Amino acid sequence: MKVAYWPGCVSRGFTPELHGAMAKVAPALGIELIELNRANCSGCGVIAEHSQELADSLNARTFALAQKEIEQGADLMMNICSTCQGAQSECQERLDASAAYRAEVNKHLTPEGLEYAKGIVNKNFLWVLVEELGLEELGKLVKRPLTDLRVGPFYGCYIVRPTDRIGIDDEHPRDSYLELVIETLGGTVVDYAGAQKCCGFPISLMQPDTSFKMAGRHLGDAKDAEADCLVTPCPLCHLNLDMQQPVVSKAVGRDLQMPVLHLPQMVGLALGMSPKELGLSKHVVKPTSVIDWSTSVVGAVGALSAA
Amino acid sequence: MSSTETTNDGASTKVEGLQEFTLRLRRYDPESGKPAYYEEFTIELEPHRSVLDGILQAKNDEDGSIGIRCSCRAAICGSCGTRINDKPGLACHTHLDEALKRSKDGKITVEPLGNMPVIKDLIVDMDAVHWKKQARVTPWLLPSEPLPEREHIVPREAMVDVTQSMACIQCGACVSDCLSMEIDPLFVGPAALAKTYRFVGDPRDARHQQRLNDLAQDPHGLYACTHCFNCIEACPKGVAPMSQIMRLRRIASQDHHIVDRNNGERHEMAIVNSVKKYGTLNEANMIPDSYGGKLHPASARAMLASLPVITKALLRRKVTPKSALFHPKSPDQAQIKRIYREVGEREQRLEHNLYITQPDEDPAEIAAHEAHVAAAAAREAAAKPGVDQTGAGA
Numbered sequence: 027m028k029v030a031y032w033p034g035c036v037s038r039g040f041t042p043e044l045h046g047a048m049a050k051v052a053p054a055l056g057i058e059l060i061e062l063n064r065a066n067c068s069g070c071g072v073i074a075e076h077s078q079e080l081a082d083s084l085n086a087r088t089f090a091l092a093q094k095e096i097e098q099g100a101d102l103m104m105n106i107c108s109t110c111q112g113a114q115s116e117c118q119e120r121l122d123a124s125a126a127y128r129a130e131v132n133k134h135l136t137p138e139g140l141e142y143a144k145g146i147v148n149k150n151f152l153w154v155l156v157e158e159l160g161l162e163e164l165g166k167l168v169k170r171p172l173t174d175l176r177v178g179p180f181y182g183c184y185i186v187r188p189t190d191r192i193g194i195d196d197e198h199p200r201d202s203y204l205e206l207v208i209e210t211l212g213g214t215v216v217d218y219a220g221a222q223k224c225c226g227f228p229i230s231l232m233q234p235d236t237s238f239k240m241a242g243r244h245l246g247d248a249k250d251a252e253a254d255c256l257v258t259p260c261p262l263c264h265l266n267l268d269m270q271q272p273v274v275s276k277a278v279g280r281d282l283q284m285p286v287l288h289l290p291q292m293v294g295l296a297l298g299m300s301p302k303e304l305g306l307s308k309h310v311v312k313p314t315s316v317i318d319w320s321t322s323v324v325g326a327v328g329a330l331s332a333a
Numbered sequence: 334m335s336s337t338e339t340t341n342d343g344a345s346t347k348v349e350g351l352q353e354f355t356l357r358l359r360r361y362d363p364e365s366g367k368p369a370y371y372e373e374f375t376i377e378l379e380p381h382r383s384v385l386d387g388i389l390q391a392k393n394d395e396d397g398s399i400g401i402r403c404s405c406r407a408a409i410c411g412s413c414g415t416r417i418n419d420k421p422g423l424a425c426h427t428h429l430d431e432a433l434k435r436s437k438d439g440k441i442t443v444e445p446l447g448n449m450p451v452i453k454d455l456i457v458d459m460d461a462v463h464w465k466k467q468a469r470v471t472p473w474l475l476p477s478e479p480l481p482e483r484e485h486i487v488p489r490e491a492m493v494d495v496t497q498s499m500a501c502i503q504c505g506a507c508v509s510d511c512l513s514m515e516i517d518p519l520f521v522g523p524a525a526l527a528k529t530y531r532f533v534g535d536p537r538d539a540r541h542q543q544r545l546n547d548l549a550q551d552p553h554g555l556y557a558c559t560h561c562f563n564c565i566e567a568c569p570k571g572v573a574p575m576s577q578i579m580r581l582r583r584i585a586s587q588d589h590h591i592v593d594r595n596n597g598e599r600h601e602m603a604i605v606n607s608v609k610k611y612g613t614l615n616e617a618n619m620i621p622d623s624y625g626g627k628l629h630p631a632s633a634r635a636m637l638a639s640l641p642v643i644t645k646a647l648l649r650r651k652v653t654p655k656s657a658l659f660h661p662k663s664p665d666q667a668q669i670k671r672i673y674r675e676v677g678e679r680e681q682r683l684e685h686n687l688y689i690t691q692p693d694e695d696p697a698e699i700a701a702h703e704a705h706v707a708a709a710a711a712r713e714a715a716a717k718p719g720v721d722q723t724g725a726g727a
Contacts, residue, residue: 035616043651067608071560072601073608076583078683087669120685134671137668183560224563229513229558231600232595233556239516240512243516272642310646
């Protein structure tokens with residue numbers, strides 16, 4: 027499978043371990059990444075808040091670049107950020123709905139010979155895992171099942187709401203894919219209140235106290251449910267849940283110590299890659315120092331070597 | 334009462350088309366001094382009937398003390414807002430079969446709306462939260478004086494634009510699941526902000542600037558929405574409160590140039606300008622730019638507060654001094670800047686609201702329909718051999 031790959035800004039900024047882990051994991055899954063390094067920020071919803079036409083034009087530009095790769099043989103466009111997915115889906119919804127509006131937006135792209143044609147398929151890595159690769163195929167690739175690892179899913183708002191825009195229906199229960207992937211990789215899903223709530227990141231510079239208490243509540247709920255770690259397909263959630271966790275702990279008056287994995291990292295661990303090559307040492311709350319890998323994940327490695 | 338039984342022996346007398354459903358209602362009477370509990374009721378109705386019909390059957394047949402507020406039963410009055418299987422909505426607007434499909438254990442759980450105190454069972458105190466917040470935003474028209482002698486003359490499109498926010502039936506479903514309000518109960522919330530757009534979008538109102546400034550400066554106002562989409566998902570009438578909040582922000586910053594003390598406008602511009610300059614977000618500049626620039630005292634305070642986080646990020650090699658100080662520009666930055674310029678030069682903002690403009694009809698669907706009509710006409714013509722077919726289409 028070949029994908030026109032939009033990594034987003036944060037995965038190459040403050041969560042470089044995400045971009046790195048994706049690059050490591052993709053070949054192991056048989057995914058060839060054609061990086062869209064000329065594409066632009068999705069606007070994370072804020073540019074759309076500033077000007078709808080600007081956000082729609084910028085994302086139409088990214089889509090048009092991806093469609094050039096699709097013409098050259100890529101199967102679809104892929105992103106690794108819930109927020110990019112949501113912001114891009116919002117623009118795509120407007121662009122696809124009206125030929126007249128699309129033509130107006132496309133005028134901004136014509137000087138460079140770009141044009142967005144209705145109907146691009148743009149999927150987050152999570153959706154690619156379930157819908158393109160398939161859970162059965164993913165399961166076959168597992169070398170080190172996440173046995174005994176208790177994982178709390180954390181989706182990020184942009185990838186689960188609004189359900190019709192995000193394409194969640196009976197055939198595509200995308201709001202349960204993280205659970206399905208955790209189970210496929212051999213882990214145990216932890217049921218806790220925060221899985222589809224907001225991490226608070228969007229207001230971290232406007233209302234820091236509310237923002238950090240949001241993150242703290244979900245991390246605390248996961249801890250109460252005895253999660254070993256969380257996993258998220260959203261690097262912005264990761265910033266509030268992991269990078270800010272020392273501040274978040276203070277805001278809620280609780281020592282949280284909850285590691286948060288990026289989705290490709292969790293997949294990589296199950297595929298047998300080492301925590302270090304997946305960039306786990308770059309996390310603020312180091313999963314390697316909190317999870318006892320010898321009894322949880324690594325327990326299965328013994329089984330593997332015995333086999 | 335045998336209401337907790339999931340099977341019903343009386344089912345032998347079942348009328349055709351009826352189906353048995355188990356409702357699990359959250360019961361709570363603050364005056365009883367007892368804690369809340371869940372009670373199950375088995376009801377029998379056609380699957381297309383509403384959850385409200387189910388609750389009323391349980392109330393009629395089994396326990397008259399079940400507390401539920403309802404009136405129109407047709408998704409107009411907004412009285413029966415409840416949480417059904419963890420999602421807020423109208424009990425009268427949720428079919429039993431749909432609710433069952435969303436259930437994890439084959440039972441339909443009905444709870445009172447969130448973020449508001451419970452009066453009894455499924456009835457919440459709307460006065461304490463919802464109506465108080467509505468009153469906070471001056472929910473009536475403040476026209477310019479003197480009033481016109483007769484009616485206000487306004488462009489039709491302007492009124493069409495506010496119909497979306499006017500569709501609100503004050504059911505409280507969006508307030509129930511507002512994630513900002515869950516943490517900050519003082520947040521003015523989605524319903525009241527959607528109501529604000531109803532007046533800020535109305536050309537007859539003369540206080541747009543004051544309304545926006547008031548809410549932009551309020552720490553629990555315009556910029557306390559965390560963009561979680563829960564209100565859009567919750568609303569049974571398509572009001573999309575969060576979309577109205579984004580429009581309020583757009584008008585506040587772009588049309589009225591309101592610079593607020595919550596960094597809302599500065600944060601918006603920090604992101605907009607970063608993409609204009611680099612094509613991507615330069616996260617290292619987000620704090621200083623959102624707090625008034627690198628030299629602003631508020632920036633220095635924020636950076637100082639973030640110092641432990643920054644230090645840790647550097648120590649873990651998440652961020653390197655080079656990546657923090659030098660942000661690469663997109664190779665196509667000239668294109669991106671041109672798009673910014675072209676959009677900025679428009680006299681009137683180009684917006685596309687799908688609530689008002691329905692999606693284009695699908696050409697494939699239209700073609701299929703036309704083919705179907707043509708085929709039917711041909712069949713009809715063939716069945717009447719006496720008619721002169723050459724003149725039929727003239």
